[in-house]
Amino acid sequence: MADPQDTIEIDGRRLPTVNAPPEEETSKGPRRKFLSVHYRCCHAYGRLYRNAAGTAYEGRCPCCGAAVRALIGPHGTNQRTFRTT
Ligand SMILES: [Zn+2]
Numbered sequence: 001m002a003d004p005q006d007t008i009e010i011d012g013r014r015l016p017t018v019n020a021p022p023e024e025e026t027s028k029g030p031r032r033k034f035l036s037v038h039y040r041c042c043h044a045y046g047r048l049y050r051n052a053a054g055t056a057y058e059g060r061c062p063c064c065g066a067a068v069r070a071l072i073g074p075h076g077t078n079q080r081t082f083r084t085t
Helices: none
Strands: 007-010 013-016 034-039 044-050 056-060 067-071 081-083
Touching (some): 034 056, 044 067
Parallel strands (some): 034 081
Antiparallel strands (some): 007 067, 044 056, 056 067
């Protein structure tokens, strides 16, 4: 059901998602969902975890601690790798 045209809002900016193999399959049952993210600030990779309300994925850069949020769009969000701005 993945729609390659989905977008994810990061810090208020809309970005096209990047098609990339997910790090982890979702079909194995309930497990904590996350998105892989590339932090441009430090050229580091990390993960965003879905917040309690299920409205966004949130995380922090492992290097500088910069907060990143990816709002979950109307079409839902699958695990994808994308880049911050
Ligand atoms: Zn950083």
